[in-house]
Amino acid sequence: MTYARITKDGLWDNNVVFAQMLALCPTLAVTGSATNGLGMGLATTAVLVASNVLISALRQFISAEVRIPVYVVFIATLVTLVDMILNAWAHDLYKVLGLFIALIVVNCAILGRAESFASKNAMLPSAVDGFMMGLGFTFALTLIGGIREALGSGTLFAQAHLMLGSSFAFLETTLIPHYKGYLLMILPPGGFLVVGFLLAGKRVLDRHLAARAAVVEAVPVTA
């Protein structure tokens, strides 16, 4: 498997949310705003890379019969470590994300990558896979969060400075001044709606791209 393939899989073809449809629980829960989506995505990426590397390094020793409990214990430990470290040294970020960090434990995408990739591949490809899957997840969460936030409260990346530091305050934009807000988008149903439309959109786009590729193949280029 080439790195290009791993990258494309992680970001688009096999995207955690849009293709594998894993991790929908944290996805729906945190994407009330683009900032929350981004933060959750980045935290998940860190855990995903670490767990993929760890499990790939130990894959010789882990016997197939007890692999699931071993993976679960490792992932839970990594998440708890991230939780403690953020709480201690990035306390403002922790106050924003704290609720969601524990949710990473039940993110089946991480167990999924451990099982289907890291347990069969060397450390470097596993790290790349974790990173790309994480980026794909971050992309999906930020996109969903951005759409919900724009429609729901008329802003984008509100309070980004709390999470990323004051140098990122420029991200905070008000799209629609004096917007009264469209509550449905911020509430859980908004998450379902946006995820549904995005899934449908990706299917249409993929089909369109496949059809065009087929046409290009069928007509030999004459020069």
Add this chain to the structure above:
Amino acid sequence: MNLDNLRDKLGYQGALLAAAALITTAALAVASRATGPAIAAAEARDLQQSLSQVLPGKFDNDLLKDTVVLPGPDGEVTVYRARRADQVEAVVFQVVGHGYAGRIVCMMGVDKDGHILGVRVLKHAETPGLGDKIEPAKSDWIHAFTGKYLGDPVAEKFAVKKDGGVFDQFAGATITPRGVVKAVKGGLAFFAKEKSRLLDTPMIAGKPAPTEKQP
């Protein structure tokens, strides 16, 4: 010994699970030791911040060290006391309201005459866009308490407008402000009841006197 053969043995699998548990527990223990002081410091900073928000004015003691624990409406209440020249000028304590989605934890500051200096919501799970107007970042509502005391408004008027009181409710959300108002009213009643004990405990050589606890 070949690892491939070994992996299928029952003993190996037990040992593997034990080793995994041991390593992860050790890692967590180390991390907990390493992060503990920083987490405690960060939480103390948070507390200090929320205290100063409901305590305008200058005080010359360390609030976090000058506390009394008294039985309150929802179990024991830790009261932080602000002093100037060893006289208690104001106290700060937590009250808990019951909103639409569970507990609403508020911090309120009360001066020695029983006037509210400020109220802030520390923790809540109310509906975003409806109930979260109790946060000062979302609306000015919470400032309506400042300066109020038991008597202005009188007890039966200390409620949201829908219940015949003086405090606004929000369109589409009455339960949330009702919970906060009730909690604040309870806090004032608690202050009135415990006033002598809250204000009169003297400082002994920079340390608070031993706190009395009721059985």
